[in-house]
Amino acid sequence: MNLPGLLGGLALAALPALAADVDVLTRAEDTMRRSFPAATEEEWRTRLAQDEVQALCSAHHNTPPPDIAARIVAQSREGIRYPDDGKLLGNWKEGEKLASIGTGGHIGKIQPDRPGTRRGGNCYACHTMATKEVAAGNLGPSLTGYGKRLGNTPESARFVYDKIWNAQAFAPCSHMPRFGTNGWLTPEEIAHTVAFLLDPESPVNR
Ligand code: HEC
Incomplete structure (x- = not known):
């Protein structure tokens, strides 16, 4: 032919x-x-x-x-932004709250958004993190002991920050929401979540 x-x-x-x-x-x-x-x-x-x-x-x-x-x-x-104070490790206690919050940003009639509802990361929907939370999903890998595995170094903080900002900066077509790119979490909130995963005092690592 x-x-x-x-x-x-x-x-x-x-x-x-x-x-x-x-x-x-x-x-x-x-x-x-x-x-x-x-x-x-x-x-x-x-x-x-x-x-x-x-x-x-x-x-x-x-x-x-x-x-x-x-x-x-x-x-x-493109467009990854960091907190104004440059600190990528925030407060793990704030990060712990954000990882659990599954409300905020609802569209619809059954459970419409309440004014002032705080948006969270709803990380537990897909990840095991602190073992005391039993209602954890497994669409994503377990993050229990993540800081012990990765090490609490500036390099690992930067990687985890960028990962939460946009998971597809590392894994194209990941099922993980793009929290920073889509403006779902602020840079400071992402830094709190990084601390929840990496801080040796966080229940994720204890
Ligand atoms: C809808 C499900 C979903 C949600 C919600 C979610 N993730 Fe993920 N996450 C995944 C999947 C799937 C992967 C594995 C693919 C990848 O690496 O992108 C992953 C990977 C990760 C990794 C990399 C793990 C490794 O192997 O090093 C980190 C860190 C992470 N997620 C943190 C978070 C944090 C923090 C939140 C909440 C702010 C969150 N995720 C919310 C699905 C989710």
Whole structure:
């Protein structure tokens, strides 16, 4: 077969798969829209519509080829901001609270947001941390004893800070929310959470 013929054949072969993908994505978005009838257009734009990185992950079923993966990592590293005082290790007691808080930012009718509700990281939904908290999920790896494993050094604090700011700066298409990039936690709050994971006094390490 000549080259144009081969390319034509490939394009034709790829078409049904592509059409199926587009159909699935359209139906998924439609289901999301119907699930959040109370969402305003602003909430749709900032919370529910996929940004470029999410769209790339969806298009590649969360396993992007190396060039796209590198692009996601590079883009996710952009715009990392640190607390004004430069301290990446905050107060572990504040971090402990933030790791448990699962309220804040709700969209919907069943449990709408209460004014003034504090947003937290809801880290326990996916991670085991301090062992006294028994209601911990396992979508993410256990972080019990994390500081002992990683060491309480400036380098590890920087890594954990950046990881919480945007998990995809290390693991493209990670299921972990991008707390800093999406403005969910402030730089100071991220530093508190870093302390909760690394401080030798924190129950995560005792
Ligand atoms: C929706 C689930 C989810 C939530 C919520 C979540 N994570 Fe994660 N996290 C993951 C997954 C999945 C991984 C493994 C993939 C990766 O490295 O990104 C991970 C990885 C990590 C790692 C790297 C662990 C290692 O192997 O070195 C750290 C640190 C971490 N999470 C901290 C946190 C903190 C702190 C919070 C709360 C502020 C949090 N996570 C909230 C899912 C979650």
